[in-house]
Amino acid sequence: MRENPVGESKLGLLYLREGIQTYAVRYLHATIQKTHTHSFFELAFVLGGKAAHVSPAGREPISRGDVLVLRPGVWHGYEECRELRVYNLCFGVEILNRELAWAREDPGLGYLLWTGPMAAQRRGVLTAVLPDARLEDSLQHLDALAELGAESALTHHGDMIARLTLSLSVVAREAATARSASGPASGPAHTAVLAAMRLLEERPEYPWTLADLADELHLTPGYLVRLFKSSTGLPPMAFLARHRVERAAELLLDTDQPVTQIGRSVGWPDQNYFARRFKAHFGVTATAYRKAFAENRAQLKIRPRGEHAF
Numbered sequence: 001m002r003e004n005p006v007g008e009s010k011l012g013l014l015y016l017r018e019g020i021q022t023y024a025v026r027y028l029h030a031t032i033q034k035t036h037t038h039s040f041f042e043l044a045f046v047l048g049g050k051a052a053h054v055s056p057a058g059r060e061p062i063s064r065g066d067v068l069v070l071r072p073g074v075w076h077g078y079e080e081c082r083e084l085r086v087y088n089l090c091f092g093v094e095i096l097n098r099e100l101a102w103a104r105e106d107p108g109l110g111y112l113l114w115t116g117p118m119a120a121q122r123r124g125v126l127t128a129v130l131p132d133a134r135l136e137d138s139l140q141h142l143d144a145l146a147e148l149g150a151e152s153a154l155t156h157h158g159d160m161i162a163r164l165t166l167s168l169s170v171v172a173r174e175a176a177t178a179r180s181a182s183g184p185a186s187g188p189a190h191t192a193v194l195a196a197m198r199l200l201e202e203r204p205e206y207p208w209t210l211a212d213l214a215d216e217l218h219l220t221p222g223y224l225v226r227l228f229k230s231s232t233g234l235p236p237m238a239f240l241a242r243h244r245v246e247r248a249a250e251l252l253l254d255t256d257q258p259v260t261q262i263g264r265s266v267g268w269p270d271q272n273y274f275a276r277r278f279k280a281h282f283g284v285t286a287t288a289y290r291k292a293f294a295e296n297r298a299q300l301k302i303r304p305r306g307e308h309a310f
Contacts, residue, residue: 073249108172
């Protein structure tokens with residue numbers, strides 16, 4: 001039997017095992033799936049049934065055609081499941097830093113994976129809706145990716161990345177269509193915005209100010225804010241705050257570092273300020289977040305009764 005591609009740290013964080021970069025698997029949730037979190041990106045394609053999806057963004061009903069996009073570190077779960085069938089697509093952050101590094105500059109994929117879920121009100125979660133025809137397109141790519149799970153990444157790496165890209169692109173197009181219906185379509189992010197995002201992500205511990213960031217990019221602060229908001233919907237410092245809480249969540253569950261040390265490592269040395277920012281984003285304190293998911297065992301490793309692959 002093939003080893004489960006998902007492992008779980010001693011603190012309860014789900015992660016992709018060494019050598020696993022992406023995988024797809026079907027699940028049936030007949031009752032409830034307890035809240036859990038993970039270190040990778042997850043897209044949950046709803047194939048049938050109904051449930052209530054709970055996350056930091058709130059509680060929303062889901063049914064066939066819904067696709068949940070969850071950034072690393074976001075907790076979520078399903079309640080009131082009525083034969084909920086989902087197809088989970090998971091992939092590591094490192095893929096976006098290497099093979100799919102170009103995706104950040106693509107309007108659709110950039111919105112799907114970065115600017116959409118990182119918007120202030122979404123808290124790391126974005127929901128898209130696929131019509132049946134597009135859902136069937138996605139199933140072809142997901143089934144192919146699931147079959148590739150039995151193959152070696154050394155010999156089928158290109159196939160895996162291709163199927164992952166195709167799966168993401170189907171969802172990105174529908175999300176872009178829905179977005180353009182509520183406002184003007186956006187083009188590729190400005191190169192200065194991309195450079196700013198990379199600087200903030202690479203050095204979250206630095207005490208960034210808007211003036212510092214603008215100086216690094218040789219822009220005026222006001223112009224940088226306008227560029228950044230037009231591409232991401234957020235000003236630069238708000239984007240940095242989102243990245244800091246995501247990084248803190250990862251460290252809380254993937255290390256034994258004290259909460260105070262984690263706060264310092266993400267650029268918030270003031271413990272009270274760190275506590276307020278973390279709770280504002282995830283809805284719980286950093287200590288409660290760690291405790292909850294250290295005690296939880298999500299179904300990808302040990303499936304509770306009523307939940308199984310199909």
